[in-house]
Each structure stands twice: as structure tokens, then as C-alpha cells.
Amino acid sequence: MAYVAVKGGERAITNAHRWLAEDRRGDVAIPEIETDQIREQLSLSVDRVMSEGSCYDRDLAALAVKQAGGDLPEAIFLMRAYRTTLPRFGASLPVETGQMAVRRRISAAFKDIPGGQVLGPTFDYTHRLLDFTLAANGETPLEGALEAEEPQAYPMATIASVFAHEDLLEPDARTEDAPAPFDLTREPMAFPAGRDQRLQALARGDEGFLLSLAYSSQRGWGSTHPLCAEIRLGEVAVEFVPDELGFAIEIGDLTLTECQMISTYGGGIDTAPQFTRGYGLTFGHCERKAMSMAIVDRALRDAAAGEASAPCQDEEFVLYHSDNVEASGFVQHLKLPHYVDFQADLQLIRRQRREYAERAAAMKEAAE
Amino acid sequence: MVVKPVVEAAQERRRWLSILAKAQPGEVLSAWEDLEARPEYRALRSPEIGMVLVRGRMGGTGDAFNLGEMTVTRAAVRLDSGETGIGYAAGRDRKHAEIAAAVDAMMQSADLRPAVEGAVIAKLARTQDERRSTSARKAAATKVDFFTMVRTRSPG
Numbered sequence: 001m002a003y004v005a006v007k008g009g010e011r012a013i014t015n016a017h018r019w020l021a022e023d024r025r026g027d028v029a030i031p032e033i034e035t036d037q038i039r040e041q042l043s044l045s046v047d048r049v050m051s052e053g054s055c056y057d058r059d060l061a062a063l064a065v066k067q068a069g070g071d072l073p074e075a076i077f078l079m080r081a082y083r084t085t086l087p088r089f090g091a092s093l094p095v096e097t098g099q100m101a102v103r104r105r106i107s108a109a110f111k112d113i114p115g116g117q118v119l120g121p122t123f124d125y126t127h128r129l130l131d132f133t134l135a136a137n138g139e140t141p142l143e144g145a146l147e148a149e150e151p152q153a154y155p156m157a158t159i160a161s162v163f164a165h166e167d168l169l170e171p172d173a174r175t176e177d178a179p180a181p182f183d184l185t186r187e188p189m190a191f192p193a194g195r196d197q198r199l200q201a202l203a204r205g206d207e208g209f210l211l212s213l214a215y216s217s218q219r220g221w222g223s224t225h226p227l228c229a230e231i232r233l234g235e236v237a238v239e240f241v242p243d244e245l246g247f248a249i250e251i252g253d254l255t256l257t258e259c260q261m262i263s264t265y266g267g268g269i270d271t272a273p274q275f276t277r278g279y280g281l282t283f284g285h286c287e288r289k290a291m292s293m294a295i296v297d298r299a300l301r302d303a304a305a306g307e308a309s310a311p312c313q314d315e316e317f318v319l320y321h322s323d324n325v326e327a328s329g330f331v332q333h334l335k336l337p338h339y340v341d342f343q344a345d346l347q348l349i350r351r352q353r354r355e356y357a358e359r360a361a362a363m364k365e366a367a368e
Numbered sequence: 369m370v371v372k373p374v375v376e377a378a379q380e381r382r383r384w385l386s387i388l389a390k391a392q393p394g395e396v397l398s399a400w401e402d403l404e405a406r407p408e409y410r411a412l413r414s415p416e417i418g419m420v421l422v423r424g425r426m427g428g429t430g431d432a433f434n435l436g437e438m439t440v441t442r443a444a445v446r447l448d449s450g451e452t453g454i455g456y457a458a459g460r461d462r463k464h465a466e467i468a469a470a471v472d473a474m475m476q477s478a479d480l481r482p483a484v485e486g487a488v489i490a491k492l493a494r495t496q497d498e499r500r501s502t503s504a505r506k507a508a509a510t511k512v513d514f515f516t517m518v519r520t521r522s523p524g
Binding site (some may be wrong): 054196 | 458465
């Protein structure tokens with residue numbers, strides 16, 4: 001028995017897509033939204049799409065949001081598909097987040113962090129009451145941001161540098177002649193995963209999935225009891241070495257969000273008690289994601305230490321399921337025709353029911 | 369010695385290429401079009417859109433990991449007077465990369481440099497400084513002033 005090709009549906013599909021385009025446009029009496037408006041006024045949607053789409057380009061992300069009708073995972077899928085069409089010139093030098101032109105930098109752990117607590121543009125401390133003035137047609141923002149006389153000085157000290165002299169925070173490993181980091185876009189997932197592979201996967205990972213994992217870890221599914229040592233948001237220059245030059249030039253500024261989570265570690269025979277760290281870094285302003293990423297990164301370090309017991313500490317569970325393009329592809333492929341599978345299931349279940357009925361009849365006969 | 373040491377020349381070139389890359393496409397275009405004279409050039413590499421893989425550091429200061437990609441456009445031109453220039457800029461604006469390459473070539477020519485040093489490079493740098501300074505002032509305005517209730521004893 002061979003496959004029975006099922007053809008047809010072409011006209012139905014074309015018409016369905018035309019209807020989708022009409023729905024996306026909505027009521028034509030309402031002006032069409034432009035990608036510039038999305039880029040400027042829905043910037044946090046744009047940031048999420050760049051971050052999980054793993055491609056920094058605000059205009060493309062805005063276009064993806066528009067084309068997807070505001071469905072962010074769909075927009076992320078569009079970004080991922082687009083990036084496969086472009087050649088790669090090479091890899092940048094690692095961005096130095098310590099040099100960031102900070103717009104926001106807070107430490108929830110250390111009140112007196114040098115440079116101070118800079119709130120920046122944040123939803124924190126808003127009352128979460130709907131603001132109906134935004135719904136009033138033509139109403140524009142009330143007042144611009146206030147500017148202090150003295151600009152914030154950069155670079156700002158990082159939490160790690162503040163306590164470095166006491167060795168209280170676990171230092172970051174810097175290897176001489178380190179090999180090129182693992183690249184998930186060129187190599188398949190491998191286990192046990194190095195931290196480079198893990199951080200790349202988490203950076204591309206679904207915000208909702210990582211948020212829930214981080215939450216589960218806080219509630220006791222895993223041993224992490226983190227404190228938020230530092231969050232920073234701002235602009236960082238990207239340096240790249242063009243072959244034709246042989247020295248590094250800056251090719252642009254990226255907006256990045258970084259989060260450092262710390263949790264206490266009681267030490268061992270050879271190691272003094274210390275704060276260990278989890279790290280989160282995202283494109284754009286994605287604070288919830290950066291925090292979740294840092295907590296999950298820290299939790300997964302337990303797996304490396306052989307202490308895993310909870311889902312968030314299981315690297316195969318986390319890394320195999322964190323990508324929303326893969327996840328939604330596999331879940332949503334169930335919408336595609338499975339006519340043959342169903343036929344096979346039907347035959348099987350009919351036979352089983354027949355056998356069951358025969359057994360039942362035989363039992364009844366024996367009982368009489 | 370009259371010839372600048374290689375390292376210093378590279379430092380200088382790095383500086384102006386960075387300024388050109390970090391400018392907004394519209395700013396580069398308008399500075400270019402405001403020039404009194406623009407030299408003839410031909411493309412060594414037509415503007416090409418691609419990606420650069422952006423790396424971060426594990427924990428902020430550790431070994432590298434791959435964060436994600438960014439779109440980048442690059443171009444290379446040769447002036448009729450012989451100088452070659454390259455342009456790299458984040459994003460997908462072909463004109464931006466091409467003008468950056470032309471300005472880079474002009475900056476390497478003793479004759480052409482004065483025309484663009486102030487009108488393009490210094491102008492773009494000023495705009496970037498202002499943008500950064502505005503942002504830093506806004507940030508400073510959101511800095512928390514902690515105050516502590518001090519219990520005072522009345523004199524006497």
C-alpha cells in the first residue's frame with residue numbers, strides 16, 4: 001500500500017490568505033498602521049521579536065509585527081525565516097556591557113551601588129490603571145522626560161566589580177585562546193551543554209516558557225533563591241573586524257538589557273562560601289526575559305554540579321523546549337492533514353472493539 | 369618622521385568609521401548632500417546586506433557566547449583620485465554604507481579631507497554626543513535620592 005496523494009485545496013488556500021490579509025487590515029475606515037508607528041510606539045513588541053527572532057533590526061521586526069497582525073510568536077518566526085536568506089559577514093567582538101551608555105540601572109540587592117539606582121523608563125511603580133487619556137483621539141503625551149543638569153556618568157560600575165576585591169562574587173572565567181563559542185544556528189543541540197550553548201539557547205528562548213520556569217524555581221521547584229544584583233538597560237557599541245581592514249571598527253549601537261542574579265553558595269572543601277551568579281542578556285528592552293534567563297541560567301548550573309531535581313534544572317528539558325519557533329511548529333503541525341494516521345487508528349480501534357466484544361460475549365456465555 | 373605611525377592612523381580611521389556607522393542613515397545622507405562638491409567614485413563592492421553574529425560575554429565579563437545576529441550593510445568604493453574607502457553600518461540602508469565608504473576614502477586624501485572632516489565627521493559626532501548627553505540627562509533625572517529619617521535630640 002502506497003501513499004494516496006491528496007491534492008486540491010489550492011483555491012481554498014489562496015482565498016483563505018486573501019481573507020487573512022483583509023482581516024489584518026481590519027476596518028478600512030480606520031487609517032492603516034505604518035511600520036514606523038509600530039517601531040516607535042510598540043517598541044517593546046519590536047524588542048521581543050528581535051530578541052527571540054535572534055536578529056537585531058528594528059525596522060524588520062516592526063514589519064514582522066505588522067505582517068503577523070500582532071501575533072508575536074508568528075512575527076518571531078518571520079524574523080527567523082528572513083535571517084536565513086542573508087549571508088553572514090562574520091562574528092563581532094564580544095560586546096562590553098560594562099561600557100554601556102546606561103539609561104536604566106538598578107540593584108535590588110545592594111542599595112548603595114556606586115552610580116546609584118537609576119530607574120530609567122520603567123513600568124515599575126506605575127499603578128496599572130488604564131489611562132483613558134491615551135484612548136482619546138489625538139491626545140498626545142503630556143510632557144517629555146525631565147533632563148537633569150548633570151548627565152549620568154558612564155561607564156557605571158558593575159555589581160561584580162564592586163565586590164571584586166573581597167572575592168565575594170564568583171568571577172567570570174576568561175580563557176586564553178578560547179575556541180569559538182558554540183553556535184546553535186550551525187550545530188545541533190548537544191548534551192551536556194556548555195554554558196555558551198545554554199546562554200545562546202536561552203537568549204533565543206520563549207519569554208513565557210522561561211518566565212514560568214524561573215517562577216517554578218522561585219516557588220521551590222529547584223533550589224535557586226536568587227537576588228537581583230543588577231539590571232541594566234542602555235546602548236552598547238558592537239565592534240567587528242572587517243577582513244579588509246584587520247582592525248576593529250564599531251558598526252553600530254545596540255540597545256541591550258542585562259541581568260545579574262546572585263544566590264548564596266555555602267562553599268565546599270576547596271571553595272570558600274560565595275555568591276554564585278546567573279546571567280541574562282537580550283536585544284532591546286526585555287527585562288522580564290533577561291531576569292527569567294538569569295534565574296534559569298543559574299538553575300541549570302546545578303545540573304552541571306549534578307544536583308538537578310526540578311524541571312528548571314534539567315538542561316535537556318529546558319533547552320529542547322525553550323524555542324518557540326520549534327515548539328509552535330511541532331504543536332501546530334497537528335493542523336496539517338493526518339488523514340492516513342487517522343485511518344490507521346480507526347482500523348486499529350475498530351478491530352480492538354470487535355475483539356473486546358467477542359471476549360465479553362465469550363465471558364458471558366461461560367458465566368451462564 | 370612625517371608619516372604617521374601605522375597604529376595611530378588606524379586609530380584615527382577607526383574613529384571616523386565608527387562615527388559614520390553609528391549615525392542615522394538620514395543624517396549621513398543630508399550631510400553628504402550638503403557638501404559643496406562630491407568626488408566621482410566607483411563601487412569596488414556594491415552595497416551588500418548581510419548579518420554579523422553578535423557575541424556577548426558569559427556573566428558580563430567572561431568568555432564569549434553567541435547572543436544573536438544583527439543586520440549590517442557594507443560597501444567599498446574607489447575615488448577617481450585613487451583612494452579606496454569602506455563603509456559598514458548596522459541596518460539595511462545601502463546608501464548609508466556607500467556614503468560612509470566614499471567619506472572614508474575622502475578622509476584618506478589630503479586634498480579632500482578638509483571638505484568632509486568638519487562638515488560630515490565632526491557634524492555627525494556632535495549629533496551623536498548630543499543624543500547621548502540627552503539620554504544621560506534623562507537617566508540622571510530618574511536617579512533615586514534615598515533619605516534617612518534622622519532622629520534629632522533637642523538641644524539642652
